[in-house]
Amino acid sequence: MRILYLIFSFVLFFSFSLSAESGSGKDIFDRYCTVCHSPGMASMFGAPAAQDLSAWNERKKLAYDRAVEKNSIVADxxxxxxxxxxxxxxxxxxxxxGMPPKGTCSDCTDENLVSVIEFMSSSE
Ligand code: HEC
Structure with missing residues (x-):
């Protein structure tokens, strides 16, 4: 019985750790970001809520200004x-x-994080 339990734990562990890179923006959001960015929780954490377009438009504006200041705008x-x-x-x-590095999704690639940001800042 114990060995079965061990095998089961391994399978569970690996299916979770592999899934971060394969999920859609919404899947990753549901696993890692919803704790702080869901509409019900975000104001408590001071985080922009998913699908709160005005909050995200404000964030985007500030981010764009930072990029201008850092000279990191990609012109094309x-x-x-x-x-x-x-x-x-x-x-x-x-x-x-209060935003933790990579939003606690340490396996997330840049592409994963971008797809979550696109999901959170859209009206889906
Ligand atoms: C422990 C809570 C917490 C978790 C989990 C979390 N965030 Fe955040 N996030 C925050 C808070 C709080 C802010 C606002 C921080 C600030 O204004 O500096 C924030 C801000 C952001 C911003 C805006 C940054 C900016 O420059 O304005 C992005 C993008 C973001 N989070 C993405 C994510 C993603 C993607 C995930 C999941 C992979 C995630 N967050 C998970 C708390 C969290």
Whole structure:
């Protein structure tokens, strides 16, 4: 019985650790980000809530200004791409106002994080 339990735990562990890279933005959001970014919880944490378009538009505006200041605007990409690219930077590093590095999804790639940011800042 004990060995079965061990095998079961391993399978569970690996299916969870592999799933981060394969999920859609919404899947990853549901696993890692919803705790703080769900509409019900976000105001408590001071985080922008998923699907709160005005909160995200404000974040995008600030991010775009930061990118201009850092001289990291990619000229042949649209404004929205540049805003999200800068939001990716803060999502990866975390912030001192409570956003943990990579939003606790340590297996997430840049592409994973961008797809979550796109999901949270859209009306889906
Ligand atoms: C422990 C709570 C917590 C979790 C979990 C969390 N966040 Fe956050 N997040 C925050 C808070 C609080 C802020 C606002 C921080 C600030 O204003 O500096 C924030 C802000 C952000 C921002 C905006 C950054 C900016 O420059 O304005 C992005 C993007 C973001 N989170 C992405 C994510 C993603 C993606 C995940 C999941 C993979 C995630 N967060 C998980 C708490 C969390």
């Amino acid at each position: 990409k649209p404004k929205d791409w540049n805003s999200i690219n800068e939001l990716l930077e803060t999502a990866k590093s975390g912030t001192d106002k």
